Amino acid sequence: MMLQTPPPSETQPEPPVLLIDVVRAKATDIDIMVNAQGSVTPRTETILVSEVSGLITEVSPAFHVGGFFNKGDVLIRIDDRNYRADVKRAEAAVTAAQMNVTRETGLAEYAATEFERSKALLHSQSATDLALRKPQLAEASSNLEFAEADLAKKRGDLDRTTIRAPYDGLIREKRADIGQFVAAGTQLAVTFAVDFAEVRLPLTDRDLPFIDLPDSFEAGRQITPVQLTARIGGTQQHWQGNIARTEGVFDQRTRVLYAVAQIRDPYNRTGKQWETPLRIGTFVDATITGRHIQDLIVLPRSVLRSDNQVWVLGENDTLLPSTVTVVRSDEDHVYISDGVAHNQLVCKTLVNNPLPGMRVRYVLDDDQR
Numbered sequence: 001m002m003l004q005t006p007p008p009s010e011t012q013p014e015p016p017v018l019l020i021d022v023v024r025a026k027a028t029d030i031d032i033m034v035n036a037q038g039s040v041t042p043r044t045e046t047i048l049v050s051e052v053s054g055l056i057t058e059v060s061p062a063f064h065v066g067g068f069f070n071k072g073d074v075l076i077r078i079d080d081r082n083y084r085a086d087v088k089r090a091e092a093a094v095t096a097a098q099m100n101v102t103r104e105t106g107l108a109e110y111a112a113t114e115f116e117r118s119k120a121l122l123h124s125q126s127a128t129d130l131a132l133r134k135p136q137l138a139e140a141s142s143n144l145e146f147a148e149a150d151l152a153k154k155r156g157d158l159d160r161t162t163i164r165a166p167y168d169g170l171i172r173e174k175r176a177d178i179g180q181f182v183a184a185g186t187q188l189a190v191t192f193a194v195d196f197a198e199v200r201l202p203l204t205d206r207d208l209p210f211i212d213l214p215d216s217f218e219a220g221r222q223i224t225p226v227q228l229t230a231r232i233g234g235t236q237q238h239w240q241g242n243i244a245r246t247e248g249v250f251d252q253r254t255r256v257l258y259a260v261a262q263i264r265d266p267y268n269r270t271g272k273q274w275e276t277p278l279r280i281g282t283f284v285d286a287t288i289t290g291r292h293i294q295d296l297i298v299l300p301r302s303v304l305r306s307d308n309q310v311w312v313l314g315e316n317d318t319l320l321p322s323t324v325t326v327v328r329s330d331e332d333h334v335y336i337s338d339g340v341a342h343n344q345l346v347c348k349t350l351v352n353n354p355l356p357g358m359r360v361r362y363v364l365d366d367d368q369r
Helices: 081-122 134-159
Strands: 018-024 027-042 045-049 054-059 074-078 162-164 169-174 187-193 196-203 225-232 235-250 257-264 283-300 309-313 319-323 325-329 333-338 345-347 360-364
Touching: 027 257, 074 187, 081 134, 196 225, 196 235, 196 283, 225 257, 257 283, 345 360
Parallel strands: 018 360
Antiparallel strands: 018 345, 027 196, 027 283, 045 187, 054 074, 074 162, 169 187, 196 257, 225 235, 225 283, 235 257, 283 333, 309 319, 309 345, 325 333
16 A cells, blocks of 8 residues: 555745845936035134334224124224324424425525526636535435435334224234233234135045036136035034135145135125024035036945946846946945946845846835835
8 A cells, every 4th residue: 555655746946036125227417416524714814913013002892802893993003102203203304304405406506507607707617516516416305315215114103003904804813912012023913804714625536527626727617516514503504605716736645636615704794694604613514516417327325236236127027237337426326327227127135145047026115116
């Protein structure tokens, strides 16, 4: 009976079908965005220096760290009594020199008249310069010029006892105060202008092909906008600027080229820019709007494998490797110009040891069904 029992049937089990997530490739036109970071610095910064010596007798109410001032405002006054006295002495010297010139002019005219009379009577030879008092007149004129130049210098020194703001700005550092004696060349304060702020943005050689950077010889160039963001007080703040120039050389240590973004009215003095001022020293994230490129495949960065390969779905839902040409990538996306077709399904799941031709089941992303 055991020998007559039929042998059991043998069936070949089908290999398991792996379930994966896929994304549909879409060709689109995009503006390349380049990200960078930097600190906000003033475009114009000045160290105010005293040009004369004296005691500081007056300072502006805005003369403190963080104080705003307008162009032409008086920031500091230095004791000017000695300088006013110097101006009066110089004015007296000019008056005396003018009188001397007038006297010598009259004497020269009288000498010329006398010479003409004696010449007619005695038939004498031509008059010499000394007889006509030309050297004396030239000396008097030179003394007048010297006195006038000295007066101009004294008046300039008197004017320099009042130190005025060279632009609309802000006090960054105060180095002198009322009652302090300062000598010529003493540093009084560090100020900066508030019309523009700047941010140095490092760009690698991989970023440069995608940005229209200004050159000094370009005229009427297209403006390259920059969006700046920073978290202040727990809130994300935004400011708008433009790439104004590049520094023209690669940094020897970091091998980056610095582009300089300018932001108009960073402290919102006009009240027309933004709610939160962009203070000097703020560390910001910058997004530079780059060039417009057509027909690029944008995929999640996670689909890219080693050697610039992605796994795509072929016929009968099989996995196939494809080598792609990556134009650019960022933290979230990869931009591909070749190797993946429009509407082709691309594997998002990280498969261990995938083999070409492996059959799979797939789930399409919800946002692409």
